Amino acid sequence: MNKRPIQTKITVTVPNRLHMFTTRSLFNVNNMTGGAGISIESNQKMSISVDENTSNNETPSLVLDYFCEVLKKKIGFQGGIHVSYTNVLHKHCGFGTTVSQICALCIAINYLYGDSISSTDIRRLIMEHYREEVGNKLVRGLETGVGPACSLYGGINYVTNSESLVHLEVPEQISVITFIPQETSFNRYISYEEEFGHRFKSYQADEESLEVRTDLLYRKYIPALLKMDWSELGSITEKLHTMGLKRFECERFNYVYEIKMIDYLLESGALIAGLSSLGPLNYFLIEDDKINYVERVLRDEGYALQWKQFQISKTGVRILNKED
Structure with missing residues (x-):
């Protein structure tokens, strides 16, 4: 099956996250995930286009290229994906730059192909396949679930896994x-x-x-x-x-x-x-x-x-x- 997009181009803006703490407790002693985080408006944009005439991807990072293939398999399409994204924040210091980009890609591709993946499944997908780029190598990373929740919902989010969530909308002032x-x-x-x-x-x-x-x-x-x-x-x-x-x-x-x-x-x-x-x-x-x-x-x-x-x-x- 080769699913077809409802449109071929899309631009999204994605917030970054601040990771406050993890939520390990007596109720999830062996769980490596969960935590609380704040979603911040960083005005970073990602532009994406899909081309049914090729299977090649063009992305600014190995991580995004990897998730393009994950999404193709999950949704069921074979086209090429072109991604343009510019990060203006420091990497690996607490802004969640990698997970924000991944979430933007997942939301955009999911929309182009008819929103076939629920927000909970997107969170689960990111946590399961999360990767980081070190030099020219792609290595498995550890995502608590806070980043996807903040990217998807905004506000302050408290999560214990890929499904349980408490969400707070913060006053504008x-x-x-x-x-x-x-x-x-x-x-x-x-x-x-x-x-x-x-x-x-x-x-x-x-x-x-x-x-x-x-x-x-x-x-x-x-x-x-x-x-x-x-x-x-x-x-x-x-x-x-x-x-x-x-x-x-x-x-x-x-x-x-x-x-x-x-x-x-x-x-x-x-x-x-x-x-x-x-x-x-x-x-x-x-x-x-x-x-x-x-x-x-x-x-x-x-x-x-x-x-x-x-x-x-x-x-x-x-x-x-x-x-x-």
């Missing part, structure tokens, strides 16, 4: 600020094998905190998320940086300065502050009318931060040129 401290370097890529090993060690070393994490996540964090209780969300997110995988990451990369910044940002008026994914990207959520105040406080204390301000995405991936 709240923005996200990100920065990479000058004391750190980025591009710290961790292979799947290394990451699996590190996570396994961190899980072994953190058994004593499972009960505490379970209480924080299920009895406090989810209710606070549903009520949009920023004080509670900020406090719990900060605590989760001191246990489990996030603590292990901070110790492994010696993120002393970054963790101190979390405390300082919360004291200065941030609603939530944290370290995204493996870092070293710091982020904080703040009400727009307090941004200048926090910037002044930080400057007075000697923190000359070069930060970027983002709006929180409301919709996730958006299709820009649907044909009626």
